[in-house]
Amino acid sequence: MERHFEVELQALRDRLLTMGSLAETMIHKGIKALVDRDESLVQAVLAHEEEMDLLCIEIDDRCFTQMALRQPMASDLRLLVASIKINSDLERIGDQAVSIALRARSLIGQTAHRHSSHGRHRPGDGARQPRRLCGPGP
Numbered sequence: 001m002e003r004h005f006e007v008e009l010q011a012l013r014d015r016l017l018t019m020g021s022l023a024e025t026m027i028h029k030g031i032k033a034l035v036d037r038d039e040s041l042v043q044a045v046l047a048h049e050e051e052m053d054l055l056c057i058e059i060d061d062r063c064f065t066q067m068a069l070r071q072p073m074a075s076d077l078r079l080l081v082a083s084i085k086i087n088s089d090l091e092r093i094g095d096q097a098v099s100i101a102l103r104a105r106s107l108i109g110q111t112a113h114r115h116s117s118h119g120r121h122r123p124g125d126g127a128r129q130p131r132r133l134c135g136p137g138p
Contacts, residue, residue, distance in 0.1 A: 005070055012062050012083055016090075019055045022048060023090045026097035034104040042108070045101035052094035059087040 026048050033041035063080045066072065072080060 005066070005072075005076070008062070008066055009076065009079060012059065012066070012080075015055060015059050015062065016083055016086055019052065019059065019087065019090045022052055022055065023093040023097070026052065026094050027100070030097040030100035030104065033101050034107070037104065037108045039105065039108055042101045042105045045097055049094065049098050052091060056087055056091040059083065063087070 026045050029041045029048075030045045032038065033045065063084050067077075067080055070076070
């Protein structure tokens, strides 16, 4: 009986890793779609949304089922509670990736880009180089 529980916990860890990888992929593609104004990347992010939602439901179900059937103690209970919280955070990251992709879609087709005369800028460039935004230093 205990061995079966360990197998279930490992399966839960594996699904969380899969979900984390998917969230990372979605964010990467969403930002790239925004920077490159690429509709195919927007579609790729949107295609992953349903998979992310299904993973979220599956992980929640696994956690609550194990809590109800096994009544875990100590580290096992902490793992299940942390998994529920991580699951929620990863699902939210996926939602943010979709928002980024939808914003990219709304920008596709606009001819004027704010930074077109200065070359291509990546999101976050200003945060990494604050002196450039404030002017020359002393």
